[in-house]
Amino acid sequence: MSAFPNVKKVVYEGAESTNPLAYRFYNAEQKVEGKTMKDHFRFSAAYWHTMRAGGSDPFGSATMVRPWEGNVDNVKNAQKRVKVFFEFLEKMQLPYYCFHDRDIAPEGKTLAESNANLDEVVKVFKDEQARTGAKLLWGTANLFGNPRYMHGAATSCNADVFAYAAAQVKKAMEITKELGGQGYTFWGGREGYQCIWNTNMKRELDNLARFMHMAVDYAKAIGFKGQFYFEPKPKEPTKHQYDFDAAACINFLRAYGLEKNIKLNIETNHATLAGHSVEHELEYAAHQGFLGSVDANTGDTLLGWDTDQFPTNVYETTKMMLVILKYGGFKTGGLNFDAKVRRESFEPIDLFYAHIGGVDAFAKGLLIAAEMRKSKELEKMTKERYSSWDNGIGAEIESGKHDFKSLEKYILKKGEIEPNNSGRQELFENIVNRYTF
Ligand code: XLS
Ligand code: NI
Ligand code: NI
Numbered sequence: 395m396s397a398f399p400n401v402k403k404v405v406y407e408g409a410e411s412t413n414p415l416a417y418r419f420y421n422a423e424q425k426v427e428g429k430t431m432k433d434h435f436r437f438s439a440a441y442w443h444t445m446r447a448g449g450s451d452p453f454g455s456a457t458m459v460r461p462w463e464g465n466v467d468n469v470k471n472a473q474k475r476v477k478v479f480f481e482f483l484e485k486m487q488l489p490y491y492c493f494h495d496r497d498i499a500p501e502g503k504t505l506a507e508s509n510a511n512l513d514e515v516v517k518v519f520k521d522e523q524a525r526t527g528a529k530l531l532w533g534t535a536n537l538f539g540n541p542r543y544m545h546g547a548a549t550s551c552n553a554d555v556f557a558y559a560a561a562q563v564k565k566a567m568e569i570t571k572e573l574g575g576q577g578y579t580f581w582g583g584r585e586g587y588q589c590i591w592n593t594n595m596k597r598e599l600d601n602l603a604r605f606m607h608m609a610v611d612y613a614k615a616i617g618f619k620g621q622f623y624f625e626p627k628p629k630e631p632t633k634h635q636y637d638f639d640a641a642a643c644i645n646f647l648r649a650y651g652l653e654k655n656i657k658l659n660i661e662t663n664h665a666t667l668a669g670h671s672v673e674h675e676l677e678y679a680a681h682q683g684f685l686g687s688v689d690a691n692t693g694d695t696l697l698g699w700d701t702d703q704f705p706t707n708v709y710e711t712t713k714m715m716l717v718i719l720k721y722g723g724f725k726t727g728g729l730n731f732d733a734k735v736r737r738e739s740f741e742p743i744d745l746f747y748a749h750i751g752g753v754d755a756f757a758k759g760l761l762i763a764a765e766m767r768k769s770k771e772l773e774k775m776t777k778e779r780y781s782s783w784d785n786g787i788g789a790e791i792e793s794g795k796h797d798f799k800s801l802e803k804y805i806l807k808k809g810e811i812e813p814n815n816s817g818r819q820e821l822f823e824n825i826v827n828r829y830t831f
Pocket of ligand 2: 581625661689732
């Protein structure tokens, strides 16, 4: 029984193709810089959006028509949904997926019931993984949906809530391990605050770190070898999320001794909400040694919230791929489409169009980035811009031979100086366009 009887496997047909259900640039086995496209991207679909987003918004209820959904969200219905998802992954040639515990199985009346529901559904995931070869990129726990998490989870003012969250993450890590998951992600959910008057910020942050240390310890205890990720996001749902951006997350991890165990999962729309670009966040995380994985989506410049749209902007994907290539590509992470179709795009076929657009935007971005790297044109111009550091006084400073006193002496002797050559920003931009169009 197929959920998508009218869709055949989506394959590469080349740039000239006008088939809306084909890839124009993504050719899984094609090698770029010595590695297949499949291995460069490690594309993943997000269970929460692809299977669970109904299209509701603050003004109206769900719009999506999903013929495979039953009337009640019970274990049987959840199991049926898993099969639909894997058919989708297969037809799209997506090798990975990600989930929250509560996306895949209904929450029960007690934790024990929720865990039992998970076990029943995980069985089907295991079978479908074996059948299709698709793999779990990372798992996570939903520590924000249930009203018990209204004040946060690990940063809750209530110790019982912290304990509940710990128990929930324990189980989420167990099923992630059972499914051979390659990572586990912490996204802050409600880890932040709305009002400073009623908030003990230090206590909340100390507890968040305590929580993550417990997770790291438990991974050791059960032999879970996957990579932990921390996902920055500056706002939504709380006014001040503690995981604001890459720099704030890295500071937190270092301050609490978690830097060896946790890397970052950078999301495009979260970067823009923080007032950064995604390439800034990627570059910042990567040069500090924290680039782990990417949640690929995009926001809308005219809307100020996390719209989680599919990425289609080739400029943006080119910039992202330039950073990812520069730092040697993904080791454990991948490109997870943390993106959903619009409320008005309510038919199942739209899930295909959306993911095809995202995949192809990245494939095209990779091809352009690789061309730019091959010619080294921009690299050379940037190197030239910093050339005063390559020898003479610059090289001496960088090798630690100077201090304020010796530099004063140097300048007194040298007299007035020239700042540098022109920054040539416009020329750089024109060169980028030459590769893009
Ligand atoms: C929400 C986050 C979330 C995480 C996983 O904005 O992006 O989807 O990726 O909890
Ligand atoms: Ni995300
Ligand atoms: Ni998001």
